[in-house]
Amino acid sequence: MTTCLLKTRGLTKHFGGLVAVEGVDFELQQGQVRALIGPNGAGKTTLVGMISGRISPTSGMVEFDGQNVTRLPAHKRIMAGMAYTFQITSVFVNLSAGENVALAARRRLNGTEADKAVRKSLDRLGLLDRIDQEAGELSYGHQRLLEIAMGLVQNPRLLILDEPTQGLSDGEIADFKLLVRELAGETTVLLIEHNMSVVMETADEVTVLNFGEVLAEGTPLAIREDQTVQSAYLGTS
Amino acid sequence: MSDQAKIIALHGGLILLLFALQFVLPAYHHGNLARIMVLASYAIGYNILFGYTGLLSLGHALFFAAGMYGMALSIHHLEWAPAPALLAGLVAGILVSGTLALLALRTTGVAFMIVTLMFAQAGYLTVLYFGEYTRGDEGFVIQQAQRMLWGVDLSDPVNRYFAAWGLLTVCFLAALWLVRHPFGRTLIAIRENEERVRMLGYNTFAHKLTAMMISGTIAAAAGAFYGLLFGYAGASFATVQYSIFPLLWVLLGGAGTVLGPFIGTLFMFYLIDLSSGITTAYMLIAGVALVALTLFAPQGLVGELRRRFWGWLP
Numbered sequence: 186m187t188t189c190l191l192k193t194r195g196l197t198k199h200f201g202g203l204v205a206v207e208g209v210d211f212e213l214q215q216g217q218v219r220a221l222i223g224p225n226g227a228g229k230t231t232l233v234g235m236i237s238g239r240i241s242p243t244s245g246m247v248e249f250d251g252q253n254v255t256r257l258p259a260h261k262r263i264m265a266g267m268a269y270t271f272q273i274t275s276v277f278v279n280l281s282a283g284e285n286v287a288l289a290a291r292r293r294l295n296g297t298e299a300d301k302a303v304r305k306s307l308d309r310l311g312l313l314d315r316i317d318q319e320a321g322e323l324s325y326g327h328q329r330l331l332e333i334a335m336g337l338v339q340n341p342r343l344l345i346l347d348e349p350t351q352g353l354s355d356g357e358i359a360d361f362k363l364l365v366r367e368l369a370g371e372t373t374v375l376l377i378e379h380n381m382s383v384v385m386e387t388a389d390e391v392t393v394l395n396f397g398e399v400l401a402e403g404t405p406l407a408i409r410e411d412q413t414v415q416s417a418y419l420g421t422s
Numbered sequence: 423m424s425d426q427a428k429i430i431a432l433h434g435g436l437i438l439l440l441f442a443l444q445f446v447l448p449a450y451h452h453g454n455l456a457r458i459m460v461l462a463s464y465a466i467g468y469n470i471l472f473g474y475t476g477l478l479s480l481g482h483a484l485f486f487a488a489g490m491y492g493m494a495l496s497i498h499h500l501e502w503a504p505a506p507a508l509l510a511g512l513v514a515g516i517l518v519s520g521t522l523a524l525l526a527l528r529t530t531g532v533a534f535m536i537v538t539l540m541f542a543q544a545g546y547l548t549v550l551y552f553g554e555y556t557r558g559d560e561g562f563v564i565q566q567a568q569r570m571l572w573g574v575d576l577s578d579p580v581n582r583y584f585a586a587w588g589l590l591t592v593c594f595l596a597a598l599w600l601v602r603h604p605f606g607r608t609l610i611a612i613r614e615n616e617e618r619v620r621m622l623g624y625n626t627f628a629h630k631l632t633a634m635m636i637s638g639t640i641a642a643a644a645g646a647f648y649g650l651l652f653g654y655a656g657a658s659f660a661t662v663q664y665s666i667f668p669l670l671w672v673l674l675g676g677a678g679t680v681l682g683p684f685i686g687t688l689f690m691f692y693l694i695d696l697s698s699g700i701t702t703a704y705m706l707i708a709g710v711a712l713v714a715l716t717l718f719a720p721q722g723l724v725g726e727l728r729r730r731f732w733g734w735l736p
Contacts, residue, residue: 239621263623271621277614288611291604292623335622 189251190215190343190373191236196245198231198397205231207397208245213343218365218374220384220405223394224418229377230272232394233345236375237269238262250342264292268341270332272348272377278321282312282331285320289335306338311360326353333364344368345375350383362386385409393417425734432735433598433680437591444583452579458684458691459586460648461667463593465675465683467640468668473677474601475633476613480535480665481522481542482641487549487660488518489642491556494655497568499555504571508646515642516635518545523634527627539662546660561656569650582651589647590684593640598680600636601736609633610678641668674715676722680736685723 191213198206206228213219221229234240236247238259247255254262263269268289277285286306290299307313310330315323320331329352336344350358358380365387368374378384384391384405391408393400395417401408408414440459447455464486471477492514496502502510526537550558569576576582600606611619612626620626649655658664668683675686690708697707719726728735 237621239617258625260620260623260625263621269621271618275615275618277611277618279614280611284607288608288619289622291608295604339623 188215189213190249191375192248193236194246194248196232196235196247197243198228198235198240199243204397206235206242206394209394209397209399211392211399213373213375215342215373216369217389218369218376218387220388220391221375221377221394222379222384222391222408223400227394228397229394230347231397233269233347233375233377237267237345239269263339266342267345268336268339268343269345270336270347270349272351274325274328274332276320276328276331276335278319280320281317282307282320282323283316285331286334286338290338292339302338302340306334309337309364310334326357329353330357333361337368341372343373343375347377348379349376350378350380358383428732428734429598429736433594436681436684437594440587440590444580444587449579452583454691454695456579456583456586456651458687459583459590460644460651461671461691462684462687463589463647464641464644465668465671465687466590466593466597466680467637467644469672469677469679469683470597470600470609470640471633471637472669473672473679473682474606474613475609475630475637476616477630477634478535478669479526479538479634479637480662480669481526481538481540481545482638482668483660483662483664484522484538484542484545485515485519485638485641486645486648486664487545487657488514488638489645490649490655490659491549492642493646494562494564494649495555497564498562498655501568504569504576504650508643508650511642511646511649512639515639515645519635519638519642520631522638523631527630527634539665542660542665543662546657546662549657549660556655556657559657561654561658564649564653564655566653569653571650576651577653585647585651589643593643594680594684596640598736601680605629605632613678670712672722674712674722676724676726676728679722679724679728682722682724689723 189212193209193211196206196209209232223229231240235242238257246253249262249265249267283303286303287299290302294302304313307316310333312327312330312334315327320328323331329349333346333349350361353361362383365374376388388405390403391405392402393408393414400417401411401414443455468482471479489511493507493511496507496510522541526534529537549556566577574581576585608619608624608629612629616626645659671686671690672683674689675684676682693708693711694704698704721729724735
């Protein structure tokens with residue numbers, strides 16, 4: 186039997202009068218790659234924001250690894266094994282690519298061990314030859330990959346990727362798909378994604394959000410066939 | 423030469439040069455440099471918070487004065503020897519900076535500037551309020567007999583120079599070590615993008631708190647030494663002017679560089695010194711020079727040096 190790594194119950198966020206996320210019950214099994222999809226403004230980023238602790242929920246509960254983490258500040262959730270990569274590229278532009286990843290690595294490693302992990306992680310994303318380059322000088326696609334390298338180097342139990350393929354070239358997207366499939370055996374991945382080919386080829390299961398609520402959940406194939414999902418996306422009824 | 427060797431050669435070279443200058447400088451500049459070295463230590467402390475952590479405080483005079491009065495009052499009223507009195511100054515700095523950090527770090531940006539400014543102003547008024555003990559604006563002199571540190575007379579120019587040099591060396595090396603240590607590198611990352619650092623699992627509040635306490639304690643050490651070496655403590659050191667000075671020195675020398683605070687203090691001191699020899703409107707000359715520097719070297723003297731030639735400068 187697989188164990189549940191992440192669980193939310195009735196998770197809700199209101200911004201003033203605006204309902205961003207409403208009563209989301211969500212479960213993620215260990216080792217799974219889960220894609221979170223939905224139209225713009227469906228509340229995907231707000232939902233993972235509440236899971237990672239960036240945003241405090243209006244009501245509801247988040248459980249990580251059997252522990253209630255709803256009241257835990259973000260940095261403690263990260264230390265407990267979550268890793269979060271930003272939707273809007275948020276690398277340290279004035280620091281070298283290596284230092285960017287090292288900052289992420291130093292939470293759990295130090296000295297030469299951290300160095301080794303940094304090189305390994307950069308190598309995995311094909312950025313090793315850019316280790317000394319300032320992150321701000323990297324191309325947009327490379328900055329996205331650097332974000333992922335910063336997530337990977339933390340060796341997380343749950344890796345949250347917020348639209349990682351946005352702005353990547355076709356070749357980079359193909360490499361990214363391979364990478365996620367490799368990760369599937371090592372860790373649990375929660376992936377917000379707009380690119381349907383990435384969702385179809387990498388995810389074990391898909392959760393669809395619409396107007397802050399879970400609209401459907403299932404395998405990529407089932408989701409693709411689902412009438413309600415199609416109408417949510419296409420705006421027909 | 424590796425970057426590491428260059429860094430050691432440059433910074434070590436400056437320390438040795440300042441040591442050697444003691445034997446060749448004429449009396450006037452000798453006295454000036456002693457003063458500059460103590461004030462530069464103050465600027466080094468300020469730079470930890472402003473240049474490396476990215477927090478602009480307008481209240482560092484509070485820490486400088488806490489160190490100065492912690493030292494001076496325990497000599498004046500408790501008749502302590504200089505060594506424990508200096509220690510009292512340091513402890514005062516730790517307590518005051520820790521307390522202010524807990525309160526002020528609840529805010530960010532402009533609010534942080536205002537809160538630090540207001541608390542420093544409250545500190546200044548406190549010094550005036552207890553004029554019975556502090557002698558307020560007038561201040562009080564620390565007698566030569568009270569300035570014997572382990573049998574060494576600190577009112578003697580040579581000893582004073584060495585004491586100032588010792589303080590600067592310790593602060594300088596501490597800063598150099600800190601900013602290359604993982605903790606210091608995390609501070610730099612907080613300056614660059616605090617939210618990202620938090621989402622990498624760092625308790626950024628605790629980091630900023632520690633940075634502010636280190637910064638305030640160095641400022642307090644400088645204040646305590648200043649009072650002891652030059653034999654005077656007065657409320658003018660708690661005024662807003664003394665909060666602005668380190669900001670200017672650091673900006674001119676180069677925020678976020680280890681050398682910058684010293685270079686900036688040296689530059690500004692002699693800029694005012696030389697221009698006041700030419701005209702009574704010396705602040706005008708100083709002002710024009712500052713504007714020109716801000717226009718053409720917005721990153722400060724050392725910052726500009728790093729940008730153009732020495733990318734490896736810490």
